Amino acid sequence: MLETFSSLLYGFTVAITPINILYCLIGVVTGTIIGALPGLGPSAGLAVLLPITFGADPVSGIIMLAGIYYGAMYGGSITSILINTPGDSAAVMTTLDGYPLAQRGKAGPAMGMAAFSSFIGGTFGVIVFTFLAPALAKAALSFGPPEYFALMVLGLTTLSGMTGESPVKGFISALVGLFLGIVGLDLVTGKPRFTFGMMELFSGIDFIPVAMGVFGIAEIIVAAEEKVNIEGLKNADLRWHKLFPSAMDWARSKWVIARGSVIGFIIGMLPGAGATIASFISYGMAKKVSKHPEQFGTGAIEGVAAPESANNAASTGAFVPLLTLGVPGSASTAILMGALMMFGLRPGPMLFERNPEFVWGLIASMYVGNIMLILMVLLFVPVFVRVLQVPKPSLNAVVIAFILVGAYSLNNSMFDVWLTIGFGLLGYFMKKMRYPGAPMVLALVLGQLLETSMRQSLILSEGSFSIFFARPISAVLMVIALSAIFLPLIKSMLKRVKVKNVSA
Amino acid sequence: MEMKKADQITGVLLLALSIYIILTGLSLELWWGDEGPGPGFVPFWIGLLLSISSILLIISTFNKKYKVESGTFSKEGLKLLFTLTISAVAAGLMAHVVGMVISMGLLAGFLATFFAEERKIFTTIGILVILPIILYLIFQVALDVPFPKGILGL
Structure with missing residues (x-):
């Protein structure tokens, strides 16, 4: 306990330097704006803004990216409440009560409640993370290649099975991501695979052009097809003193926020689940235990507090598997993992031993970032809303130019620009045909690690696959992973049988 | 379809x-x-x-029973996709002629005009002028990215 406190204090000495505070501020502000743009969520925000961190020190870079992540998580609620258009999927539930509140002239308290619950959920998440992560990292030190392989398979199968409408499409997306991940020279033998003689492909396909294309360009085109009425942005009264919820609002929401924070953090830690599912469960739970469930959906303030506390707590919870095990569970954390590897850091238990200044600086920055986020929101929400009033076509055009320049600056090569455009096209078709993009990006980031840990395991076992089921931890993880594949299939088969029986 | x-x-x-x-x-x-x-x-x-x-x-x-939907791909969406792809490729090719920051400014100016329902000349000019400056300051000055320079040396 004392050791954790002293490490945290050390982290604050790293995080509270002028340059890191500046990076955190830029991250929170740009993340909030990107998150508020309809269609663009935290994954898009991270992918689009990642190139800005290229020249930065790893600690500063990741502090900024973490700021973008939770800034975008909050930003999604702005358009949910004001114009009934969620900025990202994790803010969908916020529209149910946030927009009716705005229509009744209570946009200010709704925005305030969203900000305070995000702050409480986020801060609760960071506090638990501070004490849980070092213990988990210590436990994970005993993990070998089979456990890592099983963990990665679990992350991939759960994410594929749970995102999107069809598990089969989720698995296809992940398999295509794994395929993209093996393009390039084989790490052991040096043989080229699927490179078609192109030198640029010898080092493999970087995840950044893929993420920028799929989450950036594709999302922008899809969002540009939809007409968004921004009248609500112009009419809302968002003077800062209007943003404070009343004592009655707090009385109704306090337990909802507490529950949402706990649910959010736990679900955020699970691979594949993430902020969207956390917000759905938290909202459903709040409605179930409420004395006035009939008010949900018509403008209940708890209906804003529940999903917002949960999605921000989940975004912190998602850092647990990323930093302690080195296995991200969502698209956003996959991008963060890719960024860490780009900075030359390998996420996982050894990170706590080898790079304490990085880990604790990041953790301390999360406390700072959450405080910064609430201050920014309370003081500058009208400014954020004004930015959103800039015509959407202009914002979209600028973001696209930014994406392409960012893609170039990755390796100072036009090849990455072409890749980004290509994956933008692919992402558009995937989006239209309801293939989730997250499993593909996660699989691409994990691809090489997955292959390496599998090969190492098979070398240990002299070619026997039983190694994945012979060790207790990997066996349990593999069983859960396999059930994540087969359960959706069995469920849909049972459903079909039931339908046949009923119609017969 | x-x-x-x-x-x-x-x-x-x-x-x-x-x-x-x-x-x-x-x-x-x-x-x-x-x-x-x-x-x-x-x-x-x-x-x-x-x-x-x-x-x-x-x-x-x-x-599977599919819900009755009006085509998955709208004409408008495909037009957007086509225009964006062609213009982005053109901007990428032009980067070696006029320089990266200027070609991206031209791309953004074109797309802002194309996407817009009401076309405003000042918005387009604003993007054409301000965006290259911002890109130059962030990527070339702050991050030291060696962009392809065009005939203007930018």
């Missing part, structure tokens, strides 16, 4: 891709003695799992 038809077409295309991956995996080494899997091992399995998934996708199109 109907979703059912679109699913069938992608199912077949994915099956073809998976066969290609399997064959390539087989042409590389699958195993090397007692030392574990070779470079073809993982591609082979990815291809095999992808082929199973694509067959499941194709089969599911015959059993």
Whole structure:
């Protein structure tokens, strides 16, 4: 306990330097704006803004990216409440009560409640993370290649099975991501695979052009097809003193926020689940235990507090598997993992031993970032809303130019620009045909690690696959992973049988 | 295009891709003695799992009830996609002639005008002038990215 406190204090000495505070501020502000743009969520925000961190020190870079992540998580609620258009999927539930509140002239308290619950959920998440992560990292030190392989398979199968409408499409997306991940020279033998003689492909396909294309360009085109009425942005009264919820609002929401924070953090830690599912469960739970469930959906303030506390707590919870095990569970954390590897850091238990200044600086920055986020929101929400009033076509055009320049600056090569455009096209078709993009990006980031840990395991076992089921931890993880594949299939088969029986 | 038809077409295309991956995996080494899997091992399995998934996708199109929807791909959406792709490729090619920051400014100015319902000349000019300056300051001055320089030396 004392050791954790002293490490945290050390982290604050790293995080509270002028340059890191500046990076955190830029991250929170740009993340909030990107998150508020309809269609663009935290994954898009991270992918689009990642190139800005290229020249930065790893600690500063990741502090900024973490700021973008939770800034975008909050930003999604702005358009949910004001114009009934969620900025990202994790803010969908916020529209149910946030927009009716705005229509009744209570946009200010709704925005305030969203900000305070995000702050409480986020801060609760960071506090638990501070004490849980070092213990988990210590436990994970005993993990070998089979456990890592099983963990990665679990992350991939759960994410594929749970995102999107069809598990089969989720698995296809992940398999295509794994395929993209093996393009390039084989790490052991040096043989080229699927490179078609192109030198640029010898080092493999970087995840950044893929993420920028799929989450950036594709999302922008899809969002540009939809007409968004921004009248609500112009009419809302968002003077800062209007943003404070009343004592009655707090009385109704306090337990909802507490529950949402706990649910959010736990679900955020699970691979594949993430902020969207956390917000759905938290909202459903709040409605179930409420004395006035009939008010949900018509403008209940708890209906804003529940999903917002949960999605921000989940975004912190998602850092647990990323930093302690080195296995991200969502698209956003996959991008963060890719960024860490780009900075030359390998996420996982050894990170706590080898790079304490990085880990604790990041953790301390999360406390700072959450405080910064609430201050920014309370003081500058009208400014954020004004930015959103800039015509959407202009914002979209600028973001696209930014994406392409960012893609170039990755390796100072036009090849990455072409890749980004290509994956933008692919992402558009995937989006239209309801293939989730997250499993593909996660699989691409994990691809090489997955292959390496599998090969190492098979070398240990002299070619026997039983190694994945012979060790207790990997066996349990593999069983859960396999059930994540087969359960959706069995469920849909049972459903079909039931339908046949009923119609017969 | 109907979703059912679109699913069938992608199912077949994915099956073809998976066969290609399997064959390539087989042409590389699958195993090397007692030392574990070779470079073809993982591609082979990815291809095999992808082929199973694509067959499941194709089969599911015959059993699944699709909601009646107006075409998955709208004309407007495809027009946006086409214009954006062509203009982005053109901007990329132009980067070597006029320089990266200017070509991206031109791209953004064009797209802002094309996307807009009400075209405002001042918005376009604003983007054409301000965006290259911002890109120059962030990427060339702050991050020291060596962009292709055009005839203007920018």
